[in-house]
Amino acid sequence: MGTYKRLPVTIVKGKGCWLWDQKGKRYLDAVAGIATCSLGHSDNSLRQSLTKQLKRIQHVSNLYRIPEQEALAQWLVEHSCANKAFFCNSGAEANEAAIKLARKYAHCIRGIDQPVILTAKASFHGRTLAAVSATGQPNYHKGFAPLVQGFEFFKYNDFESFEGLVKELDSNGPRVAAVLIEPIQGEGGINIGDRVFFQKLRKKCSENGILLIFDEVQTGMGRCGYWWGYEYLGIEPDAFTIAKGLGGGHAIGALMVKSHADIFEAGDHASTFGGNPFACTAGLTVAKEIEKRNLLSKVNNRSDQLKQGLVELVNKFPKHIKESRGLGLLQGLVIHEDSQLTAQVFAQNALQEQLLVVAAGAKVIRMVPPLVIKESEIRQLLRRLTATFRKIK
Numbered sequence: 001m002g003t004y005k006r007l008p009v010t011i012v013k014g015k016g017c018w019l020w021d022q023k024g025k026r027y028l029d030a031v032a033g034i035a036t037c038s039l040g041h042s043d044n045s046l047r048q049s050l051t052k053q054l055k056r057i058q059h060v061s062n063l064y065r066i067p068e069q070e071a072l073a074q075w076l077v078e079h080s081c082a083n084k085a086f087f088c089n090s091g092a093e094a095n096e097a098a099i100k101l102a103r104k105y106a107h108c109i110r111g112i113d114q115p116v117i118l119t120a121k122a123s124f125h126g127r128t129l130a131a132v133s134a135t136g137q138p139n140y141h142k143g144f145a146p147l148v149q150g151f152e153f154f155k156y157n158d159f160e161s162f163e164g165l166v167k168e169l170d171s172n173g174p175r176v177a178a179v180l181i182e183p184i185q186g187e188g189g190i191n192i193g194d195r196v197f198f199q200k201l202r203k204k205c206s207e208n209g210i211l212l213i214f215d216e217v218q219t220g221m222g223r224c225g226y227w228w229g230y231e232y233l234g235i236e237p238d239a240f241t242i243a244k245g246l247g248g249g250h251a252i253g254a255l256m257v258k259s260h261a262d263i264f265e266a267g268d269h270a271s272t273f274g275g276n277p278f279a280c281t282a283g284l285t286v287a288k289e290i291e292k293r294n295l296l297s298k299v300n301n302r303s304d305q306l307k308q309g310l311v312e313l314v315n316k317f318p319k320h321i322k323e324s325r326g327l328g329l330l331q332g333l334v335i336h337e338d339s340q341l342t343a344q345v346f347a348q349n350a351l352q353e354q355l356l357v358v359a360a361g362a363k364v365i366r367m368v369p370p371l372v373i374k375e376s377e378i379r380q381l382l383r384r385l386t387a388t389f390r391k392i393k
């Protein structure tokens with residue numbers, strides 16, 4: 001179907017941070033399958049563990065116990081604030097699970113009949129009907145009415161906007177069940193969460209019995225130089241969702257909950273493929289390799305190098321670029337609002353320099369390279385960005 005506006009390039013092979021098209025042309029990959037290929041392409045350790053897994057077993061269903069799933073759940077619980085995991089296959093699905101959990105929590109724990117979940121403007125939570133209804137960007141809603149009811153939107157990083165909405169909705173008794181929010185808005189333009197805002201948000205949610213649920217689909221699994229984006233903000237959510245980087249390029253998602261939010265019972269929710277041995281081995285291998293290779297500290301070093309280079313780019317091309325912003329290896333260049341240039345056009349032009357970057361909204365050029373990117377490759381990335389800007393009128 002015509003669901004994607006694809007760039008005119010056909011990728012057939014990858015190794016580390018490099019991709020080859022069918023003519024043998026080599027591209028530097030600062031997209032990494034949209035922040036998914038954490039270990040880069042065709043990583044030896046991931047390939048070996050998945051090959052072994054395929055020889056043993058691929059899929060059995062959640063009718064039975066799955067040791068690979070239990071091992072990944074164990075690892076995630078030991079390395080986060082959560083106590084339990086539910087596995088699915090994507091970010092949208094993880095958020096669907098979170099939305100169902102929030103509603104059940106409201107009905108069963110708090111006795112709310114008409115629960116409302118608050119999300120932020122400019123947020124992105126996925127493309128299934130409930131996840132897109134939770135997404136605070138009207139352009140994603142167009143043509144899909146009637147949307148799923150029970151979502152209201154406040155301004156990101158604006159506590160007054162949030163508090164005002166709670167006051168309004170709770171005026172005839174409590175209705176606000178949960179907040180679903182990204183620690184850094186990815187698709188919405190790489191907007192970094194404000195620590196003070198999030199700390200106030202945490203306090204208000206705790207005082208009012210509102211579940212604070214983080215969408216860590218893009219920010220999680222080391223992308224931001226921490227295992228989880230919430231660590232940067234200095235607070236803990238009651239639950240959070242993950243997907244993208246978890247499988248190193250393989251489909252897997254999860255809803256993680258603390259004990260007090262661990263309310264799903266048998267029959268409440270399910271996924272045929274969720275938590276299958278193959279996907280969970282991918283997840284566990286990615287997690288252990290990030291640890292073994294000390295990638296979190298490497299992400300921070302490469303991030304410093306990239307950020308410094310991006311600041312130089314802002315100074316070199318002030319006509320086009322307004323600023324650079326990001327955390328870890330989730331970085332963006334913001335194009336001036338009144339400039340003709342769009343991030344999509346830039347991504348297209350970057351192909352000439354054999355560089356892959358991806359838009360985050362209309363005006364932000366996003367860079368989310370594999371976490372294994374080397375110092376010399378960051379230099380290459382900056383050189384190719386510069387060359388692309390030079391050719392833009």
Ligand SMILES: *Cc1c(COP(=O)(O)O)cnc(C)c1O
Nearest residue numbers: 090091092124125126186217218
């Ligand atoms: C990509 C993304 C999603 C959707 O994930 P899919 O795997 O495409 O369903 C949800 N939330 C955030 C923050 C994302 O970046």
